[in-house]
Amino acid sequence: MGGRGISWGIVGFGWVARDYAAPGILAAGGRISAVSDPSPTARDTAASLGARPCSALPELLAQPGLDAIYVATPNHLHRQAVEAAAAASLPVLCEKPMAATLADAEAMASAVKRAGVLYGTAFDQRHHPAHGAMREAISAGMLGRVTAVRIAYCCWVDACWTADNWRADPARAGGGALMDLAPHGLDLIHFLTGEPLAEIAALTQVRVQDYSVDDGAVLIGRTADGVLAQMHVSYNCPEALPRRRLEVLGTRGQLVALDTMGQTPGGTLTFTDGATGEQRLLPVADPLASPFARQMAAFGRAVSGGDRSPFDIERDLGLMRLLDRAYRNAPPCR
Numbered sequence: 001m002g003g004r005g006i007s008w009g010i011v012g013f014g015w016v017a018r019d020y021a022a023p024g025i026l027a028a029g030g031r032i033s034a035v036s037d038p039s040p041t042a043r044d045t046a047a048s049l050g051a052r053p054c055s056a057l058p059e060l061l062a063q064p065g066l067d068a069i070y071v072a073t074p075n076h077l078h079r080q081a082v083e084a085a086a087a088a089s090l091p092v093l094c095e096k097p098m099a100a101t102l103a104d105a106e107a108m109a110s111a112v113k114r115a116g117v118l119y120g121t122a123f124d125q126r127h128h129p130a131h132g133a134m135r136e137a138i139s140a141g142m143l144g145r146v147t148a149v150r151i152a153y154c155c156w157v158d159a160c161w162t163a164d165n166w167r168a169d170p171a172r173a174g175g176g177a178l179m180d181l182a183p184h185g186l187d188l189i190h191f192l193t194g195e196p197l198a199e200i201a202a203l204t205q206v207r208v209q210d211y212s213v214d215d216g217a218v219l220i221g222r223t224a225d226g227v228l229a230q231m232h233v234s235y236n237c238p239e240a241l242p243r244r245r246l247e248v249l250g251t252r253g254q255l256v257a258l259d260t261m262g263q264t265p266g267g268t269l270t271f272t273d274g275a276t277g278e279q280r281l282l283p284v285a286d287p288l289a290s291p292f293a294r295q296m297a298a299f300g301r302a303v304s305g306g307d308r309s310p311f312d313i314e315r316d317l318g319l320m321r322l323l324d325r326a327y328r329n330a331p332p333c334r
């Protein structure tokens with residue numbers, strides 16, 4: 001799978017790091033050498049995996065032999081970890097969204113460029129096997145001229161979702177469902193069509209949950225070459241409802257991925273022929289491969305001198321700028 005032997009330091013060992021990134025690192029042949037987290041429980045879990053548990057970032061960065069840092073703290077703490085990794089000349093893979101504010105993301109980009117280190121935002125869904133198959137089919141011309149992308153990516157996050165739900169705190173999260181969920185879809189639109197979005201606009205709602213960030217949003221957008229995009233994200237959708245759907249339409253057909261957006265492999269990919277209406281399931285290579293394992297392997301290859309193209313700080317900063325503008329123009333309302 002690649003990335004063999006990469007020694008990782010992990011900053012923030014909560015849900016996504018513990019349940020998805022750490023298994024992904026190990027599946028990609030890497031090692032988790034050190035973990036920093038203020039939570040004793042998180043540190044105990046890290047120690048049980050053989051990692052050195054550290055209560056603070058300087059202790060982690062002093063660990064000899066680290067090849068890369070993965071940052072999975074609440075969003076407002078991304079900046080300090082990325083800046084410290086860059087100052088230590090270490091490549092850094094940072095969870096999405098890049099930061100809680102655009103100012104933080106701009107500062108992170110400056111620090112990374114100044115230090116000349118590799119940076120990636122952890123858009124693991126680029127590495128989902130079904131999304132890879134979609135991209136190949138689209139670039140091979142299966143859909144003809146791509147006209148539109150339509151996405152639903154919803155879940156249930158109430159105020160008590162975790163003991164300390166930082167996602168419901170504007171200062172720590174930087175926003176609600178829009179800031180948390182939309183980056184994945186907007187990045188996928190670029191990945192699938194080969195075109196970055198040139199403009200987006202959003203409407204938000206605070207409709208169901210008892211907190212001050214948005215619990216739902218719709219976004220519309222357009223690439224410079226005219227592909228239209230629409231996306232519905234929410235924290236107020238019961239999990240048993242159909243809630244993860246990714247469609248790409250073109251002049252010759254349509255691809256629909258169901259239940260592929262998320263942290264796990266699986267889901268289905270269906271092609272509908274634009275001339276006959278005939279539908280068929282599209283085969284996906286290595287369908288059970290974890291998107292996180294593939295992401296960690298890809299970052300490991302980039303660290304080891306291989307392909308760096310999946311990771312691009314200018315691309316990710318451009319997305320943050322679009323999100324920030326759309327969000328500021330769409331204040332939450334009841």
Ligand SMILES: NC(=O)c1ccc[n+]([C@@H]2O[C@H](COP(=O)([O-])OP(=O)(O)OC[C@H]3O[C@@H](n4cnc5c(N)ncnc54)[C@H](O)[C@@H]3O)[C@@H](O)[C@H]2O)c1
Pocket residue numbers: 011012013014015016017036037038039042057071072073074075077095096097122123124166180262263
């Ligand atoms: N790619 C994905 O699919 C995905 C999924 C979930 C979360 N995320 C992102 O990952 C990040 C973490 O989300 P989560 O759901 O794992 O949150 P979480 O609350 O479960 O975990 C965050 C961890 O960071 C620790 N932490 C707090 N302050 C710290 C500090 N100063 N230094 C080190 N660690 C610190 C906490 O103790 C906790 O263990 C967020 O940016 C989130 O947006 C991405």
